[in-house]
Amino acid sequence: MLLLPGLLCDESIWAPQLAALSDHHPIAVPGYPGARSLRAMAEQGLERAPPVFSLVGHSMGARVALEIFAIAPERVERLALLDTGIHPPTPAEAEKRGALIEIARRAGIDAMVDRWLPPMVHPDRRADDAFMGPLRAMAAEGGVERYEDQVAALLGRPDPRPLLSKIDCPVLVGAGRDDEWSPPEQNRAIASAIPGADFVIFDQCGHMAPVEAPDQVSAALRRWMERPPR
Numbered sequence: 001m002l003l004l005p006g007l008l009c010d011e012s013i014w015a016p017q018l019a020a021l022s023d024h025h026p027i028a029v030p031g032y033p034g035a036r037s038l039r040a041m042a043e044q045g046l047e048r049a050p051p052v053f054s055l056v057g058h059s060m061g062a063r064v065a066l067e068i069f070a071i072a073p074e075r076v077e078r079l080a081l082l083d084t085g086i087h088p089p090t091p092a093e094a095e096k097r098g099a100l101i102e103i104a105r106r107a108g109i110d111a112m113v114d115r116w117l118p119p120m121v122h123p124d125r126r127a128d129d130a131f132m133g134p135l136r137a138m139a140a141e142g143g144v145e146r147y148e149d150q151v152a153a154l155l156g157r158p159d160p161r162p163l164l165s166k167i168d169c170p171v172l173v174g175a176g177r178d179d180e181w182s183p184p185e186q187n188r189a190i191a192s193a194i195p196g197a198d199f200v201i202f203d204q205c206g207h208m209a210p211v212e213a214p215d216q217v218s219a220a221l222r223r224w225m226e227r228p229p230r
Contacts, residue, residue, distance in 0.1 A: 001025045001225075002049050004041075006059025006083075007150050008113075008139040013058065016214030021221060025054070032064075036152045042067035046075075054078040054225060058210055059182065060150065066160040069167060077229045080172040080221060083182045083207050086164070086190055089155050097151045104144045112147070113139045122178050122206040135208065164193040170227040171197035174220055176205030176212060198224065 001021070003014045011018070011029035018027055030048040032041040041064045049068075055076050057065030062084035069076050104112035113136055118126045125131050142150075171194045175187035184201050191199035200220045202213035210217050 004057040004061030008142040020218035056080040120207040172224040
């Protein structure tokens with residue numbers, strides 16, 4: 001199983017799933033060092049992958065997962081997409097991401113993370129230092145350069161919508177019920193466009209589903225892994 005992290009995330013976002021699932025399935029979590037496009041990220045992921053594998057992506061990582069499927073569909077046995085989108089960039093998105101880059105350049109990565117991260121989680125968790133501290137540390141560890149690289153990749157992303165109807169492996173699409181960045185209805189539409197895809201909502205959960213709803217996400221992935229391959 002290949003687990004793909006999202007923007008400014010690393011393998012620690014998948015820590016609960018690594019603990020819950022690695023006894024049953026070998027797992028790798030690739031990074032995206034120096035990559036400034038989703039295609040480059042996908043190629044790095046494929047370098048870490050065995051000949052045939054199950055693929056899970058969260059947020060930006062789900063967009064990378066779709067790019068991997070576009071490059072090598074015969075190698076993807078199953079596909080799971082969590083808290084993501086398929087829409088192309090908008091001028092408003094470029095402006096908002098650019099404003100965050102300016103904060104990072106001017107005031108440092110910690111200041112940018114303090115602005116960017118809280119809306120990514122359920123409102124009840126935003127003042128929980130024990131929960132937010134490790135997430136802040138993970139995001140800040142990436143640094144300004146990695147943030148700029150990954151934003152460039154997102155703003156230059158390809159349109160995956162024509163691909164969805166061609167996906168012919170078992171697919172899981174999931175989203176946090178309170179995800180303000182990639183709302184459930186957005187993810188439900190993705191599932192509806194993929195033949196036979198399952199859709200699940202994670203309760204009491206914002207955008208960071210793997211750590212906000214770890215048991216729910218791991219259980220959904222277990223059920224998905226039990227589906228027979230194509």
